[in-house]
Amino acid sequence: xxxxxxxxxxxxxxxxxxxxxxxxxxxxxxxxxxxxxxxxxxxxxxxxxxxxxxxxxxxxxxxxxxxxxxxxxxxxxxxxxxxxxxxxxxxxxxxxxxxxxxxxxxxxxxxxxxxxxxxxxxxxxxxxxxxxxxxxxxxxxxxxxxxxxxxxxxxxxxxxxxxxxxxxxxxxxxxxxxxxxxxxxxxxxxxxxxxxxxxxxxxxxxxxxxxxxxxxxxxxxxxxxxxxxxxxxxxxxxxxxxxxxxxxxxxxxxxxxxxxxxxxxxxxxxxxxxxxxxxxxxxxxxxxxx
Ligand SMILES: O=C(O)CCC(=O)C(=O)O
Ligand SMILES: [Fe+2]
Numbered sequence: 001x002x003x004x005x006x007x008x009x010x011x012x013x014x015x016x017x018x019x020x021x022x023x024x025x026x027x028x029x030x031x032x033x034x035x036x037x038x039x040x041x042x043x044x045x046x047x048x049x050x051x052x053x054x055x056x057x058x059x060x061x062x063x064x065x066x067x068x069x070x071x072x073x074x075x076x077x078x079x080x081x082x083x084x085x086x087x088x089x090x091x092x093x094x095x096x097x098x099x100x101x102x103x104x105x106x107x108x109x110x111x112x113x114x115x116x117x118x119x120x121x122x123x124x125x126x127x128x129x130x131x132x133x134x135x136x137x138x139x140x141x142x143x144x145x146x147x148x149x150x151x152x153x154x155x156x157x158x159x160x161x162x163x164x165x166x167x168x169x170x171x172x173x174x175x176x177x178x179x180x181x182x183x184x185x186x187x188x189x190x191x192x193x194x195x196x197x198x199x200x201x202x203x204x205x206x207x208x209x210x211x212x213x214x215x216x217x218x219x220x221x222x223x224x225x226x227x228x229x230x231x232x233x234x235x236x237x238x239x240x241x242x243x244x245x246x247x248x249x250x251x252x253x254x255x256x257x258x259x260x261x262x263x264x265x266x267x268x269x270x271x272x273x274x275x276x277x278x279x280x281x282x283x284x285x286x287x288x289x290x
Contacts, residue, residue, distance in 0.1 A: 008079050012128070016151035017164075017174035023071050024132070024169045033134045035062055036230050040095045045257055049216075050096035050229075055254035057091040057234065057269070058262045064269035067091075067234060068276045072130065072171070076236045079173065080126060086279040088127070088247035089265060090235040090254070096223050099182030101147075101156050104129060104233075106249060114249040115242055120153055120177060127237035127246045131172040134230040138165035142188035142229055144172055144180055151177035176235065176246065183229065186218050239279045247281030251288060263288055 011018045024032075039060055044051035053059055057067060066072070067087060076085050106114035119125040137143025143166045147159030156179045164172055174180060199218075204210065223229070235250075237243030255261055263285045264270075273280055 008075070009081060012079055012173060012175065015148050016178035017146050017148075017172060017180075019164050019166065019170060019172050020075060021167070021170045023075070023171045024069070026169065029134055029168045032063075032066070032132075032232065033230060035060070036093055036095065036134070036232075037228060039093070044093075044095065047257075048094075048097040048099060050094060050098065052095070052097060052257070053093040054257040055089075055091065055251070055262065056093040056232070057087075057089050057265050059258065060093065061266040061269065063091070063093075063232070064266065064272065066132075066232070067269065068272045068278060073276060073278065075171075075173070076128070079128060080236075080238050082238075083277065084239050084279060085236050086239040086243050086247075086281055087273060088235045088237060088243060088250065088281045089285070090129075090233075090247065090250045092233045092254075094182070094229075094231045094233075096229050097182065098184065098186070100184060101179055101181045103150075103156065103179055104176040106246075106253065107154070109253050110249060114176075114246040114253075116245050116249070118154055119242065120151070122242070124238065124240055125177070125242040126240075127176045127235060127243050128173050129176050129233055129235045131174065132232045132234075133166050133170075134168055134232070135227065136167045138167055140188045141185070142183040144174075144182060145184075146172075146174060147179040150179035151175035182231070187222060244281055244284050248284055248288065251285060255288070261289070 008018060039053065040051050043059070044053045056063060077083060102108065105119070107118065115125065131144050133143055141163060143164055145161060145163045148162050150156070150159035159179060166172065237246065251263065264282055270280065
């Protein structure tokens with residue numbers, strides 16, 4: 001099934017990422033927005049000036065269909081070059097969060113990162129994350145910016161910066177070792193950054209409002225005017241030791257953030273994964289049981 005992009009694997013192996021337009025329909029995006037907004041009314045953990053739900057494949061069972069969506073599975077199989085692929089159970093959902101340059105290989109989270117060691121030059125290390133933004137980002141800088149080719153080295157300052165102009169329904173697939181960032185500035189529109197910093201200085205001088213407090217107010221105003229910035233990140237890989245280690249160690253991080261021990265996806269989602277011939281890294285999570 002080659003209907004996406006003939007050079008998919010080459011592009012991801014060389015650059016570390018690819019943008020695939022129109023993977024989800026408007027109705028699917030609308031359904032996801034509703035589900036996630038509702039979820040964050042009562043759940044989620046505070047992170048990066050917004051809310052995050054780590055381990056969302058377990059914590060939000062209604063998301064199940066997204067992980068075995070036929071288009072997503074087909075593109076992952078094409079990328080990995082084989083029928084057998086593994087779902088890692090990693091899924092973070094974000095609402096109104098800000099970000100900074102980082103990699104998702106866990107090197108800043110635990111000793112040796114999720115792979116157990118720096119795996120930047122390992123060819124069999126093929127663990128790929130899907131980024132799905134639930135609104136357009138082609139007219140602002142609140143989507144994903146990546147450093148091209150940076151999955152091959154540890155220095156997060158290395159690699160040409162590329163902003164990915166996504167529309168709701170597009171996906172980005174990227175190597176978890178790739179350096180990337182989401183929205184860095186409260187106003188993700190370049191020409192507003194200068195007036196914003198002048199405004200903050202003024203508020204500080206006249207009303208003695210700290211830059212942190214005014215950042216918080218300004219962000220609330222921006223979010224109110226432009227709507228909640230929602231995104232879903234989830235990860236698959238080749239069924240091998242790299243993917244298993246990534247899944248186990250990343251699950252430790254997710255549980256720590258959630259302060260619980262909810263390890264397994266629902267029976268219903270598991271059934272559909274198995275029907276779709278997807279291997280589950282959760283088979284190796286028994287060792288995480290406390
Ligand atoms: O906030 C974003 O858009 C990026 C999030 C991200 O990089 C992550 O969840 O690892
Ligand atoms: Fe990330």
